[in-house]
Amino acid sequence: xxxxxxxRPSDFIRDIIxxxxxxxxxxGRVHTRFPPEPNGxxxxxxxxxxxxxxxxxxxxxxxxxxxxxxxxxxKEEVEYVESIKEDVSWLGFDWQERMYYASxxxxxxxxxxxxxxxxxxxxxxxxxxxxxxxxxxTLTEPGRESPYRNRSVEENLGLFARMxxxxxxxGSRTLRAIIDMASGNINMRDPVIYRILHAEHxxxxxxxxxxxxxxxxxxxxxxxxxxxxxxxxxxxxxxxxLYDWFxxxxxxxxxxxxxFARLNLSYTVMSKRKLLQLVEGGYVGGWDDPRxxxxxxxxxxxxxxxxxxxxxxxxxxxxxxxxxxxxxxxYCIREDLNKRARRVMAVLRPLKVVIINYPEDRxxxxxxxxxxxxxxxxxxxxPFSRVLYIExxxxxxxxxKQFYRLSPGREVRLRYAYYITCVGVVKDDRTxxxxxLRCTYDPATRGGDSPDGRKVKATLHWVSAAHSMEAEARxxxxxxxxxxxxxxxxxxxxxxxxxxxxxxTLTSCRIEPCLADAKPGSGYQFExxxxxxxxxxxxxxxxVFNRTVTLKDTWAKIEKKK
Ligand code: ATP
Ligand code: MG
Numbered sequence: 435x436x437x438x439x440x441x442r443p444s445d446f447i448r449d450i451i452x453x454x455x456x457x458x459x460x461x462g463r464v465h466t467r468f469p470p471e472p473n474g475x476x477x478x479x480x481x482x483x484x485x486x487x488x489x490x491x492x493x494x495x496x497x498x499x500x501x502x503x504x505x506x507x508x509k510e511e512v513e514y515v516e517s518i519k520e521d522v523s524w525l526g527f528d529w530q531e532r533m534y535y536a537s538x539x540x541x542x543x544x545x546x547x548x549x550x551x552x553x554x555x556x557x558x559x560x561x562x563x564x565x566x567x568x569x570x571x572t573l574t575e576p577g578r579e580s581p582y583r584n585r586s587v588e589e590n591l592g593l594f595a596r597m598x599x600x601x602x603x604x605g606s607r608t609l610r611a612i613i614d615m616a617s618g619n620i621n622m623r624d625p626v627i628y629r630i631l632h633a634e635h636x637x638x639x640x641x642x643x644x645x646x647x648x649x650x651x652x653x654x655x656x657x658x659x660x661x662x663x664x665x666x667x668x669x670x671x672x673x674x675x676l677y678d679w680f681x682x683x684x685x686x687x688x689x690x691x692x693x694f695a696r697l698n699l700s701y702t703v704m705s706k707r708k709l710l711q712l713v714e715g716g717y718v719g720g721w722d723d724p725r726x727x728x729x730x731x732x733x734x735x736x737x738x739x740x741x742x743x744x745x746x747x748x749x750x751x752x753x754x755x756x757x758x759x760x761x762x763x764x765y766c767i768r769e770d771l772n773k774r775a776r777r778v779m780a781v782l783r784p785l786k787v788v789i790i791n792y793p794e795d796r797x798x799x800x801x802x803x804x805x806x807x808x809x810x811x812x813x814x815x816x817p818f819s820r821v822l823y824i825e826x827x828x829x830x831x832x833x834x835k836q837f838y839r840l841s842p843g844r845e846v847r848l849r850y851a852y853y854i855t856c857v858g859v860v861k862d863d864r865t866x867x868x869x870x871l872r873c874t875y876d877p878a879t880r881g882g883d884s885p886d887g888r889k890v891k892a893t894l895h896w897v898s899a900a901h902s903m904e905a906e907a908r909x910x911x912x913x914x915x916x917x918x919x920x921x922x923x924x925x926x927x928x929x930x931x932x933x934x935x936x937x938x939t940l941t942s943c944r945i946e947p948c949l950a951d952a953k954p955g956s957g958y959q960f961e962x963x964x965x966x967x968x969x970x971x972x973x974x975x976x977x978v979f980n981r982t983v984t985l986k987d988t989w990a991k992i993e994k995k996k
Contacts, residue, residue, distance in 0.1 A: 445751040447486070447692055451494060451663060454690075460662040464496030467661050468522065468529075469536075469652070471503045472514035472636075474706030475721040475728045476521045478742070478763070479697040485746035486694070487665055488527040499659055500529035504537050505651045507635040515636070517721070521729040526739045536646075536655045537637040543646045543654050544598065546684050547609055547627055551590045555683050556627060557583055558593040559610045566608070569615075570623050576616035577623045583612065597630055600643045604630050609644075613679065621676050625649060653677040653691075654684075661689040667696040668755060697749065698757045701912035702727045703919045703928055717932055718913075724969075724980045725913045725936050735910070736957045736967025736982030741770040760912065765989035767982060771957055771965045776804045776811060779849065779895040780945040780960040780979075782907050784823035786870040786899065789854065792820040797901070800881070802850045805959075814948055818851050821899040823944045825962075828894045829871060831859060838891035840871070847893040849961065853879040895961045902944040906978045907966065909938040945977065952977055959985075 444452070451464055466487040470476060476484075491498035500522060504510050522529070550556035559582045561569060571577030585593075594609055596602065609628040617623055627650045632643045646654075653676075656664045664677075671693045681688040698704060703712075704727060712718050712726070721728050724735035732742065745766040749758050779802075799815035824840070833841040840846050845855040858872030878885055882893070913936050919928040949958070954970045958979075966979040 443747075443750075446753060447663070447665060447694060447751055448490065448493070450690075450692060451490065454662070455494070463660075463662055464491060464494040465498070465660060465662045466490050466496065466665060467499040467501050467656065467659060469501045469503045469655070470518050471506065471509075472511065472518060473506065473509040474514060474710055475517050475726075475730055477704050477706070477709065477729065478699060478727045478732065478745075479704045480521075481525060481729060481742050482697040482746050482749065482751075483665070483667070484522055484525055484527060485743055486751060488522075489746075490663070490665075496662075497532065498527070498529065499532040499534055499661070501534045501536065501655060501659065503648070503652065503655075504535050504635070504637060505645055505648060507631065507633040507645065510636055512636050517730060521733075524733060524739055525729065525742060534655075534659065535637055536651050537635060539651075539655055539658050540638060540642055540646070542658060543651060544644075546654055546686075547646070547650070548591065548594065549684060550611065550627070550680075551594060551609075552587060553683065554587060554612065556590070556609055556611050557585050558590050558597065559583070559608050559624075560606070561608075563605055566610075566626070570620060571615070573620070577620075579615050580610070580624065583624070594628075597628070597644050598642075600632070602630055604632055606630060611676075611679070613676075619672055619675055621649070621673050622679070625676060649673055649676050650680060653680050653689075654686075656689045656691075657681055657684075657687045660687055664689045664691045666691060666693055668693045668753070669696075693753075694751050695753060695755045698755065699727060699763065700757055700760045700917035701914050702760065703914070708919075708928060711929065712913075715929070717929070724908070725910050727913075733955075734967075734969065735980050736771075736965060737767050738770050738774075738957070741767040744770065757917070759989070761989040764983045765987060768965065768985070768987060771959065771982065773805075773807055775957045775959045775965055777802075777806075777959045777961055778946050778949060779816065779897055780905065780907075780943060780949070780958075780963065780966070781823045781825050781895065781897050781902075782909075782940050782943045782960075782963055783826040784942065784944050785826040785829055785868065787822045787824050787854070787873055787896070788870060789820050789822065789875045790857070790872050791874045794820050796820070797898070800850050816850060816946060816948075817898045817901040819898045819900055822848070822896045823899055823902065824848075824871075824894050824896045826868075828892075829856070829868070831868065839894060840892070845876075845888075845890050847879075847882050847890050848896045849893050850882055851880075851896065852876060852882070853884060853888070853890060895963075897944045897946055899944070901947050903947065903950060904976060905943045905945045905949070906976055907940045907943045907981060908969070908978065909940065909981045911936045911938075943979075949977065957982065 468487045488498045559580045569578045608626045610624045613622045615623045628644045674691050677691050722730035722734050798818045801813050802816045804811040829840045852875040854873040854875045860870045862869045914931045915933045922930050952968045954968045957967045964984040965982040969978040969980050971978045
């Protein structure tokens, strides 16, 4: 096994860990965890946290646990647990045998809560949720102590046992810590430790009708698993004193909590609550809709784990919140697919072309390169015949300035094939729409080069009409119209910002015959049209492609401007 990898670019968290290793703080151990709540599918923000936690374990010969933070039975589902496992594995990380649930520790947590009561650090409070809120005070005003705060240890023990036994209705009582109702940090004003909730839990069934609150469950779980560095997002910075308070008062093993800035991406939303609204409201086809910033959506869209990991490396880890440009994510997938995706020809919006001087009964097999970036990927044969399709937008009857593609009388190159010249335009009598082009080809230009050095200004992609197959292409745009999801009129929410044109479906595309047995998940570059990936919706009769990303790199431009 390789030694600790100090060569990788560092960040403030890795710096802390190196220092702890130097001083022997945790006996040289590094043990992190990724603690998702199974109340939704993972998104690209979670990928940042996964890459960080599992990446640190890898770099320092440590361990990383997968732990489901399942303390809220109402919102959690087994479907989410399964999807989370699939996504973490797909990203390339391995928790080995260390998959845990916070609910594994409910008994221990109960025992710890009893210990807090016994040492005079917790009490059963009969205030309602509204009253607790009212007593809590505000950022500028201190809170007031609950009238139940001075109950005896015996009374508290008895009531807490009865809470567990199911004697009280939901919300009627809570167990609270005795800390400081005047604390400047509201989290420290006698926070709730346990609440009553008669709900079935996906793991523990009906065994429990009291559930621990996140702040208590989280630090206790970290402690039980002997985590060394408990890495979480910045909004938990104000919760750290409470994290420390619980573990100190319990006198148990104490990991160190470190906060980092969460990932925000432009033109999308990231909170699971909002993503759930998109799914339930039918704004998208599901959690794995290719427009979603979920890992499963990105996977279906054609993103690779390598591209996502690379993205997470590039954005780095910092202490201050920021918004990352979606163009950077797109840059990362383009860079990856440029190296690995096979290039093929597909016509998204076909326009028929008849080569009038090409024999009707002839078919030629022309050589095409699979990926100029990687000669090892070889070549293939592409059939050429008298009737072809080209991209409708590659022809203009009256070409504007700077339009160098096909127009009447003009010669262009068909990639890997011949030079052709447009000699006629046939229109639909009724609609006036262009129905087909009449062209001639120059047999001397076979392969796409002119022996007399004649230059053309454009190279078009094409497919043979008789040999190509029909396909569907789904083209995607950003989910939101504005970079900032919350940039909306007063009284409205991010949903008023949804881009109505985020999906365009083209149903009569034509693809090269080599794509006949393309498997769901496989990615290609459609020359000049972008990177595409086969969707699971494909049927034997019709392959469905998702456009992963266009070929236009907007990130390079953004970088240059800076
Ligand atoms: P959301 O706000 O999207 O619902 P969450 O924080 O409630 O997310 P959890 O399931 O609790 O979701 O998150 C699991 C882990 O992933 C936590 O450690 C959390 O800090 C981290 N995480 C969540 N969102 C992001 C993000 N946008 N960037 C980085 N890390 C994140
Ligand atoms: Mg959470």
